[in-house]
Amino acid sequence: MLELTVFGMILLMKKFDAIIVGAGHNGLVNACYLQRAGLDVLIVEKNDWVGGAAVSRELTPGFIYSNCAYVCSLFRPEIMRDLELPKHGLQIIAYEGGAVFTRDGDYLASYRDHHAHRREFARFSKRDAEAYERYSRDVTRQCRFIQPLLMRRAPDPASFKPADIAELMYLARKFGGLGPKEMADTLRFWTMSISDFLDEYFETDVIKAYLAISGIIGTALGPMSPGTAYVLLHHYMGEVDGSVGAWGYARGGMGSITKALASSFTASGGTIMTGSGVEKILVSGGKAKGVALENGDEHYADIVVSNADVKRTFLKLVDEKDLPSSFVRSVSNFKIRGSSGKLNIALDTLPEFPALPKGSTCVRGDMHFTDSVERMERGYDDWKAGRWSADPFIDMMIPTIMDPTMTSPGKHFVSCFVQYCPPKVEGRDWTDADRDAFAETVISQIADYSPGFRERIVHMEVRTPRELEAEVGLTEGNIFQGELTFDQLLFNRPIPGYAQYRSPIRGLYMCGSSTHPGGGVMGAPGRNAAREILSNLSRSTGHVSDAHDVI
Amino acid sequence: MMSYDAIIIGGGHNGLVAATMLAKSGRKVALFEAAGQLGGAARGSEFHPGFRSPGLAHVINRLHRDVIKELDLVRHGLALKATQTPTVALAADGNHLVLRGAYGQSIDGNLADGEINGWQTLRTQLFRHAGILKRMFDDVPPPLGAPSAGELFKLARTGLALRLLGKVEMREFMRMILMPVADVANEHLKEERLKGLLAFDATLGIHLGPRSPTSLLGLYYRLAGELDGVAGEQTIPDGGMSALIAAIEKSARSRGVMIRTGASVARIMIENERTCGIVLADGSEMRAPLIVSGISPVTTFKSLVGPRHLDTGFVRAIGNIRTKGDTSKLHLALDRMPQFAGLSNADHAGRLVFAPSSEYVERAFNPAKYGELPDTPVMEITLPSMLAPEGACVLSANIQHTPFDLKQGWQSGKIELYRRVIELLEQHAPGISKSIVGHELLSPPDIETSYLMPGGHWHHGELQADQMLMMRPTYAASRYATPLSGLYLCGAGSHPGGGISGMPGLLAARTILKGPRK
């Protein structure tokens, strides 16, 4: 006890080189890179555990939940290598294809084998089966265009700084490297709705519904909203040249990623303080000075990096008087509406899906019960009106089938990502009764396709945007720390003129998903921010690998 | 067999503009119009004995000054009303807002404190941004691939204009350009009537709701329009659109354009993979090396050219053009002037918009996505003068969002839509239903049939980001020339799009005139 206090006093008096607010995956990535550059870095985290939204938690005995983020494919391999995450225990498991259950008692499976995949589509339409080839080629082309941009800083088009001009030239060259027809295709792709885009290739409802999923996940838009074709890319670009849109689990749950990051960080000498919520970011004379914790402690550093979203950072943690009013207005206008909820369910036995033949591999992937784009869009209409979808879209997975470390044999953890779910219910705050009714909506949909599902439940955690905000600190429960619309992408993310991880306050940086290139368990914002900070400090960035070539 | 230097298909205003421009250059030009009279979407008809409709279009807000000048329209009788035409944001309680001057230079009506400042800030910004886009709407869309020195220079000039806005404003432009109109309005305004108006104007004639990303473009497009050199100005012409068409026709004839109405073109003749003339529905052939189509690109390629003379990829791209219209048109024959509660007599001459809030417009849009009718449609109403007998009145309304593919079918749909619209009108203008002596409700399929526009779409194809500029109507035909040698497009389906502007016609003609003369 005494030792702890002494240690605490040493910490209090010590000035760090950098303090990271929040131990989410981006904060951890950022901290790792800074620490490895020789900086003395402190991470302060409000929860008693690290991980932000990428956590594995035992909320009921014997079951580990990935209770927020539940899949990874976007996490950049460059970062895994730079930070030696495999050495710190990270292991990713590819998962098999899933299925969309249809109302007529059939299903559309997604198989990993190219020809099986085609024949599965051909059950519904021979044309669609063969159209998929061109579709996946065209989407992959777009992925190849965008993917290298993830690990670069977004140029400020209004700037004449050499670095910005160089980045703009890079963009122009990359665009110019396409043929004229491909340029037109790219321009269209970026502005189309996923529904319109899919209509150009496919005729079958359930096939379109299946492919539209990635256009809406985490988004406060419906599949018929322009811009959702890009959102699809955001989910697909994890995998280039391979099968488009391949996903994986982290062994031991998503917390394994952040656990490995934390381990990598402390192994290189960094300090993490959990249970240390930040009350204020200390600013003096337009410069960041450190942080004041909720418990009254203060820690000092000339560099403060916020992993919190842009609204939380600048509307809560920083005094308005320290910021230009136009900046505060822009931050207030930043759109960060939550659109999803999550049910984490412990089951005592594997659920049954009578539509699936015995032994089907579909249970090893993602399962959905929304068989038309119209149903998805109607779900979005409910959200627009401030209600959760009466007929929600569910992305359901049972990672415990692939990963025996999460439960005891025979028992299962089921992750249900649910869309759409509003940050407020018809303009008022969520109540517990609302939350329970929301859960019931979801469970009853699943039970329609999986009789006995309800009876198998031994524990359930229901998370609406309210719970997500309260626990993880994501404003309005938005999983991407800000919506992925054009006005909030690239040089517009989060705020035009502040898209390069800097803020109006010297020494205060952003590194969360609110920044370019955005959300998902990707790590790119944290890494990119570290590179900006280090080059500001004229430190070497040799340990920050460039993006892998896309050849 | 008659032979010409150029044949124009379609006597809408764009076809007429293109014809006149080509004739002006000394070419021998013939124009063929399927209907009995010229005008296309500006064509009205007697929908009830003694009552004429103003045309599908009923407001002039983007007739381009170059068109007026090049065609010398004033000399040919065009008289745009000098009096300013207000826009009225109708409120159910009669507490209307009247926007005066160019798109609300000033606003009459009860507005909360600070709201007028918010409005003026937003309005200024919107005009500034629309001004940048106007440079692009006023010119042939930039090429993709290797631009010429001239094209590069033009692009650089647009870039410079953008940069001259200043750093902050340039960033704002690049942030806002693809935003939903509702979000932009929310950033500046609290007043629902204004937000509703902006939402309506941005999405009128387009299959988007105000909360759809890119919907602000519709408003920019509207504000890039001008009247008599004043951006955002509008007028409701006396006697409908016919006066405008008459002036354009006069100009065309004065340049020697041979005009034939009631002459439907059955197909475009092709020899050695280039156009050589047309065949009319009656089988007669007209020859010309140059064919300029002012009708829909879809009809042009699918019916008049036919896939046999085109590449499959191009046919596919034409098939992918979204052309299903959302707007119905209502014409009411009223035996007396209607009285909108709370609206001064003078302001009845304005453009009356019923779109009480942005959410209201969004809710009207929702069912359209699924082929259903809105419970409470939103609409734009005008009461053009001189179309009805003395003392009586014609009401003309554009009704959104009424989808082309109506699940229930348009036969019952029209009855239902009519009932809902009249109920709404009755709420705002009590007694109006009793004054109705005749009516005409044109659903999108009706518009398709009577105006030969596929999907009944005003713009000959959705005016959305992915179908604008070099993607309009599709990349391979985006600069008026088409993959078929000798065939050019000059209608609303081409850049910059629909509305009574004359720009597609003018830009197409300019493109042709720049090319080699054959």
Add this chain to the structure above:
Amino acid sequence: MRQQLAVVEKRKQAQSHINAIRLEAPFHARIEAAMQQEEWYVWNGYKSALVITDEELEYFAIRSTAALFDISPMVKYRIEGPDAEACLNRLTVRDVTKLKPNRVHYTAWCDDAGHVLDDGTLFRFAANRFRLCCQERHLPWLLDSAIGFDVSIHEETEEIAGLALQGPTSCAILKALGFAGVERLKPFDIVEFMVNGEPVTVSRTGFTGDLGYELFVRLQNALPMWDALQIAGAPFGIRPIGYAALNSARIEAGFIVANGDFVTSETALRYDRARMPDEIGLDWLVDPAKAYYNGKAAILKARQEGSLRHVLVGLEIEGNIPAEHAIVYHDKKREVGLVSAALWSPTGKRNIAIATLQRPYGVTINDNLWVEIYAMRELQYQKMMKRARVVERPFVKLARRTLTPPDDR
């Protein structure tokens, strides 16, 4: 309603496709029985033989006796209707009006940019009935190409069993089988025989550059047909072969393989990989006099502007080490192309290769060409720079391929 239920029921029955990821072709039972090497590969989702008994012996069966190769996995589309000819004429680069009923021609089809979507053989069975055989899948393209034509297009890959019987004794075998008059078939002729009341379609076509035929039957007749051929062919040295032997023969014949020797336009991820017919040696297929067809404008424009960038050539390389995927140089320094297929030709006794070169190399500059061969020998690359000469294709030209009637030896 009932009809809809039937559709759903049929669709549900098809769920079981996943139980066998690799389709087994109609002749699979026999090939499996003959299989000694267990060398399989995947062709269009089918389990196909690469080598059955011995690659070299299989090759020599093609050139000296007769070889039997299962071509069922080839993608096949049935195209029929009053406008079938017009539709195909717009689709493909060759003049279909010149293709008489009961004739086959080799052809190619292009996208709007004139880039080759695929090559294949077009069978004309009747005035209004065709079959298109190819490597890649094109149903959406074919259906979109049919817009405005009175024609129906049906993908029938899994509905027809096909066998290639190739080699000098192939005609004799068919005669022995009772296919009277088969010797009168000229190259690219089609004839239909009735065997036990079941139709067998025989065309004098193949992928070997040798005398040979292709036979098509309904699925249920596949195995009886195989067995009959084996019995009739035994005295003539018939031997089932895998793709490895066939591939050697096709290189000698100078034939190209889609996505082997060129990248088809709809599968190309990198748009600069797409090729015009003139860039893959198919310029002779392009009919400039024919009425409009897909890609015509672009191809003729490229010819006129001289903007063609590549050329596909046959190379003869000194030595005997195959130059598979070797880089081609000019003057040993400048990289000018890539070998896509190479072989020491057992029949021609020369070291041959098919290569794509950047123009003007291979067109006007044919001297001083070299290939850099990396031969892996006991975990070391033997690097060789060998002189290459542009030569005519086919590398091996056999009189018996076209001789009618064949002399059966």
